[in-house]
Amino acid sequence: MSEVAIRISGVCKRYGSLQALDHVDLEVRRGEFFGLLGPNGAGKTTLISSLSGLVRPDAGTLEVMGHDVVTDYRNARRNLGVVPQELVFDPFFSVRELLRIQSGYFGIRRNDAWIDEILEGLNLTAKANQNMRALSGGMKRRVLVAQALVHRPPVIVLDEPTAGVDVELRQGLWHFVRKLNTDGHTIVLTTHYLEEAQELCGRIAMLKGGRIVALDTTANLLRRFASHSLKVRVERPEVAVALGGTLTNDERVEFDFGGFDDVEPLLARLRAAEAGVTGLEIGEPDLERVFLEVINRA
Amino acid sequence: MHDPAIRETPLVGFLTLLRKEVLRFQKVGFQTVLAPVLNAVLFMLIFSHVLDRHVTVYGDIGYTSFLVPGLIMMSVLQNAFANSSSSLIQSKITGNIIFVLLPPLSYREFFAAYVIAAVLRGLLVGLGVWLVALPFVELPMAHPLWVLGFAVLGGAILGTLGVVAGIWADKFDQLAAFQNFLIMPLTMLSGVFYSIHSLPEVWQQVSHFNPFFFMIDGFRYGFFGQSDTSPWLSFAVVAACLLLLSALTLAMLARGYKLRA
């Protein structure tokens, strides 16, 4: 079997006059932990929905594990698990009932052993017999993850799974997803928490206005785009700002620099301008900065 | 755990959706089955009390006896429509329709599951009305197969209309409009409460353009062995309507209208 888990070529989608997806090409290899980032309205959810068959693109083709999502939709969907962005649930059923029903939709009977395993992994065992309505938002989110896994899909797509979820739960979820990845599942993730994306994703695509504006390994993106930053605490911030720095919310002034050779001249200029440096810190490149840079340039 | 997706057993997906749709109304059976039965029984008590001595229908059949099959059929039709339409609009509004759209279910399986569940709820309510009416009225059943056949076909037509309405409507008031301006008038003007022979000639003609008339007339034939038109004609009309409507609905589902943007 081919090494490609997801193949997206030339996908376009228009809503009225809005071009939600504009010739998107993308390949995700099997076993990757892939990040799909972009500002609100970039088209991430539309792209994911095109993959899952909820949206019909105007042009282009999409494949999951080699199966076209239109002409071979049954196989494509068997291979795909999607955790939707919206916190949706069916209020008529308990967690376990829901997971049994979802298994059934995928043609699977007697799936309880696997369901128990998922419930355990997501810390939902105690809630198994509760009605969906009785669960908190974070619990409902975990049930959505569980629902996406009932048919053991080799490819799992999570659309902002941690939006509105507290820190502890988020970490539990990442731990679980990372384990799925090491077990061989291909993971595609969209999130607004860029530190988490940086930590988890091996490769990242950045989307803006329906177009891919950056696509590379996380390491390369950090190297290519991110300048380091120098944060100085100064007596006269206005002077430092006049030299090209930006004021941070903690009253420090931040400068970008490419290589370490640039640091000394910068400090010299600050001294010459009598900014009165009282403290300094050099920041590592982070995805947040790469993101801002890429998105603003695009 | 890298094993590929588990092989599916054929039909399990469809049967699960059907079972889920049945569970959905069973779990609120008080509202989806008992309440409509009570409704129909109230109709029966009031109408028969007021009209029994004043209206004559076919020769020796009392008005109440005549009325009951109409009420049963009306309950079947209304509840079949209510089931598919409300299930779909609720799923759309809450967003949980995606759980049905993400799995490898075909649009034909989707259609069949919603329509069959609608028919089952219609039949259940109809059965309830019939059972409650039995002690009060003398109601023969000359041709049980016609009774069942027309109930199933009528329920399927309304279940299909419910699928269309539930998918078309974005809001509950649009669904209510569909029900109040299409379903209710067609049902009321179909001869639930009267024999069309008691109508002026013009209205008799008009009734023949109402498919609901044939559903109820054929259904009534199953009880009394007599009716306004031949049961075979009614059967042909009702079956043709179901086929046509199903074809249109399947075409709509195939295009993904409002479900797959």
Ligand SMILES: Nc1ncnc2c1ncn2[C@@H]1O[C@H](COP(=O)(O)OP(=O)(O)O)[C@@H](O)[C@H]1O
């Ligand atoms: N069903 C729809 N009808 C009209 N516009 C839509 C629809 N779905 C999404 N859009 C628009 O398409 C763009 C991309 O949306 P989306 O894919 O949800 O972005 P993201 O997930 O990256 O935030 C947005 O401008 C959004 O308003």
Ligand SMILES: [Mg+2]
């Ligand atoms: Mg989104």
